[in-house]
Structures are given as structure tokens and as C-alpha cells.
Amino acid sequence: MSGLLSPGSQVAADLLGDQALIAALLQTEVAWAHALAAAGAVSTAQAEAVAAAADTVVIDPHSTAEFTAAAGNPAAPVAAALRAQADAAAPAVHRGLTSQDALDTALMLLTRNAFRQIATDLSTTADALADLAREHRDTVAAGRTLTQWAVPVTVGLRAAQWLTGVLDARQLILDRIEELPVQYGGAAGTRALGAHLAPGESDVLPTEFARRLQLRSPQLPWHTRRSPVTGVGDAAVTVTDALGVLAADVALLGRPEIDELRERGAPGHGTSSTMPHKQNPVRSVLIRSLAAQTPLLAAQLHLAAATAVDERPDGAWHSEWRAFVQLLESTVTTASLAAPLATGLEVHTDATAARVEAAAPDLTAEGGSSVGDPASYLGDAGRFVDLVLERHATGTRP
Incomplete structure (x- = not known):
């Protein structure tokens, strides 16, 4: 729907519209790739490739509507589009996240x-x-x-x-x-990716993830x-x-x-x-x-x-x-x-x-x-x- 029945709401369009959400999801995926690199789960080159892909990928909310409905949420089509754009660095996209x-x-x-x-x-x-x-x-x-x-x-x-x-x-x-x-909890709130990292490295993930986004790192999902x-x-x-x-x-x-x-x-x-x-x-x-x-x-x-x-x-x-x-x-x-x-x-x-x-x-x-x-x-x-x-x-x- 347009904003005709929500007078004044145009001031929020750039902050909260579909494109703003897609940009925030891409920002999240890039921060996560860098967190994975900091923990040693992926290479720095892969994380940088994911960031470059996020800068160039084009995601139209209307064209991804069917994928969004099939997946049940908008994060899945954004991750899929980013993987396709990241090419060889695709394994570093969304790894360990839900x-x-x-x-x-x-x-x-x-x-x-x-x-x-x-x-x-x-x-x-x-x-x-x-x-x-x-x-x-x-x-x-x-x-x-x-x-x-x-x-x-x-x-x-x-x-x-x-x-x-x-x-x-x-x-x-x-x-x-x-x-x-x-x-960050992973599939069932256990942060299971930590099992594949050396002792202490799993703690790097949430803190580096939060640091990259300038958000708080909670103790639990x-x-x-x-x-x-x-x-x-x-x-x-x-x-x-x-x-x-x-x-x-x-x-x-x-x-x-x-x-x-x-x-x-x-x-x-x-x-x-x-x-x-x-x-x-x-x-x-x-x-x-x-x-x-x-x-x-x-x-x-x-x-x-x-x-x-x-x-x-x-x-x-x-x-x-x-x-x-x-x-x-x-x-x-x-x-x-x-x-x-x-x-x-x-x-x-x-x-x-x-x-x-x-x-x-x-x-x-x-x-x-x-x-x-x-x-x-x-x-x-x-x-x-x-x-x-x-x-x-x-x-x-x-």
C-alpha cells in the first residue's frame, strides 16, 4: 500500500521501507562474514569478497516476493542473492546464522x-x-x-x-x-558453529559481530x-x-x-x-x-x-x-x-x-x-x- 492513508509517513520511508530492510540485512551479512573471519572460520579474503558483493548486488523486493513467501521470511532471499553475487566466497555468506x-x-x-x-x-x-x-x-x-x-x-x-x-x-x-x-543463536539458539572452532574462538563471533554493527552483544540469544x-x-x-x-x-x-x-x-x-x-x-x-x-x-x-x-x-x-x-x-x-x-x-x-x-x-x-x-x-x-x-x-x- 502507498502512504495515502498514512499522512506524514513519507518521512519514514527511507528509514523503514523495504529497501532499508534489504540494506540492513546486507549490512548484517557483511558484519557476520567479518566476524567469521575474525574467529578463523573463513578467510579475510572471503569476508572482503562478501562485502564487495553486498555493495554491488541488486535486490528488488517485488521480484523476490515469491521467494520470500516460499521461505517464510525476507532474510532467505537476501542471503541467496548475496551468495550468488559472492561467487567463490558464497560459503562465507550466512554460515552459522539462521x-x-x-x-x-x-x-x-x-x-x-x-x-x-x-x-x-x-x-x-x-x-x-x-x-x-x-x-x-x-x-x-x-x-x-x-x-x-x-x-x-x-x-x-x-x-x-x-x-x-x-x-x-x-x-x-x-x-x-x-x-x-x-x-546470534544459530538454528536452535546453541551457537552450534562454536563446536567447529578452537577453544575461545567461538566467543569472538558475537562480540565481533556486535562491534562491526555497533550494537550490543548479549550473553544469550x-x-x-x-x-x-x-x-x-x-x-x-x-x-x-x-x-x-x-x-x-x-x-x-x-x-x-x-x-x-x-x-x-x-x-x-x-x-x-x-x-x-x-x-x-x-x-x-x-x-x-x-x-x-x-x-x-x-x-x-x-x-x-x-x-x-x-x-x-x-x-x-x-x-x-x-x-x-x-x-x-x-x-x-x-x-x-x-x-x-x-x-x-x-x-x-x-x-x-x-x-x-x-x-x-x-x-x-x-x-x-x-x-x-x-x-x-x-x-x-x-x-x-x-x-x-x-x-x-x-x-x-x-
Whole structure:
């Protein structure tokens, strides 16, 4: 399918499309060939021939679709094409790996690229929200709880809450990047190739494999222990959760009858097909849509993890792939939409002040029957903003 029903997803195409997956699988196979050479299982010349073949082989996902269906996974046709291109070095291609080793590792490479882009966009979003919180640290606004008037808050505190969610999510993404592992277990998770190597040489394989790819070398294979996959999913959903809250507030506060906040779009952005006077909050709408979908994709990853059996699963693993890539795509898209949303937010202070004045009796009712100054009911709002701004500036965790 095209991206017509996934607006904004074009930003993820180069990171997560079929060609990106093929490139990651080839990168995995080349790193593995070099690891085999480091362990003495193949020659250095063979490993270099495999790398040269990976640079020149052409693999079209459409032409290999039938092979992929017959093999049950995309790693097999990529390995076969690489073997054919490697000619005399073919025995060094995929030796000792299983398809799950190759595909799991390739998906971790895609995750790293996606998460790096997400982290960059979250940093842009955080900077914009920090500016908003700083500028409106003391701008009094009407607080609402359970849809009704509560006590006064500030626009700066709202922005600081959004910012905290973004900072938490970004930290999870950065932490997860450092934990992404290679997969190497062989046919049944025993790393059986080690039996054909001298003592100590088998330990070289996973460490050199990981070093070549700049991923982590796990102590054990994780064919049926899917916490690396569910951990990626949980980090991704934390991002869309945080950005979903931002988008929901912007959409609500931007309603014309409220008009305290507005999403500013470029010319032609958010236009209606029938009402030319409208400027719809398209970024907020799309972010909310994605935030409503991603938890179910993460749930699919947990369902697959809970139903893995034997030494390699018979369908549970396969059910991860589409959900995993869709979740990454949705999160990349969400983060890419949030950065310009946050950068272009407009605070309508006149409308905010008028609402505080009109609702003052309810906003200050906690203090007694008489109407007081709403600004005197702010509690620690300013201090909270300062704490979040300090965290943003220094990078320290609370």
C-alpha cells in the first residue's frame, strides 16, 4: 500500500521501507562474514569478497516476493542473492546464522536509525516547549479538571508538563539505542558453529559481530525471549503518549469557542476541501490519530512475546514484523509532526486572561466565598516551571 492513508509517513520511508530492510540485512551479512573471519572460520579474503558483493548486488523486493513467501521470511532471499553475487566466497555468506538471527539484527539496525531521528525531532520539540514555558511562566490561565473549572494554573506550567513528557520519552529512546542487541543463536539458539572452532574462538563471533554493527552483544540469544523487541515498542509508545497529550491539549484549547492556543500552519496547511476560510489543526489531528493506534501495535509485540514456544517460534515471531515496523513508522511520523507543531504554537493571552476573569469566582472558590486574585492561587506553579527548565538546560534527570 502507498502512504495515502498514512499522512506524514513519507518521512519514514527511507528509514523503514523495504529497501532499508534489504540494506540492513546486507549490512548484517557483511558484519557476520567479518566476524567469521575474525574467529578463523573463513578467510579475510572471503569476508572482503562478501562485502564487495553486498555493495554491488541488486535486490528488488517485488521480484523476490515469491521467494520470500516460499521461505517464510525476507532474510532467505537476501542471503541467496548475496551468495550468488559472492561467487567463490558464497560459503562465507550466512554460515552459522539462521534467518531469525539475520532479521532480528537487521530490525535492530532499523530501530537505531529510526530512534535517532525520533530523538532529534524530540529535541526540537523540547526546545520549543522550553521557550514557551519560559515566556509564559507567569501567564495565568484557567485550570480545568474533569472538564470543569479548577484552580488557576499558568500557560508556562502546561508547557512544562508537555516538556517533561517529551524529555522522559527522549531519555527512554536514547537509553534504548544503547541497549539494542545483535541476534546470534544459530538454528536452535546453541551457537552450534562454536563446536567447529578452537577453544575461545567461538566467543569472538558475537562480540565481533556486535562491534562491526555497533550494537550490543548479549550473553544469550533471544529467539524466544523477546524483551529487546517489547522494550523498543514500549519506548516508542511512550513517545506517542507524550506527544498525544500535547496534541490533545492544543486541539482542545484551539477550538474557536476557547481560542487560548492555536496551531500555526504554513500557507495551505490545514485547508478544508469545502470551506476555504478554515485552517484545521492538522498536525494535532494526525498526532492524536497515531497516538491512538500505537498502543495496539505495542500490544501485538507483547502478545507475540507471550506466545513464543520451543527454541524458535512458529508464528509468534512472524507476527511481530509488521506491527514492529508500523510502530516505528508511526512514532517517526508522530515526532516529525510534533516538532513544527511545538515550534509554531501561538498563545492567545487576551483570550486566556478574559477567561480567567470570567471564571474567577469558580477558580478562587477553594479559598473561600470571596473572589480573590487568581494569581495568588498558583501555588508552586512557577517553581515547577523553573525545575523543568533547569532539567532541560542541564540534561539532568529529576
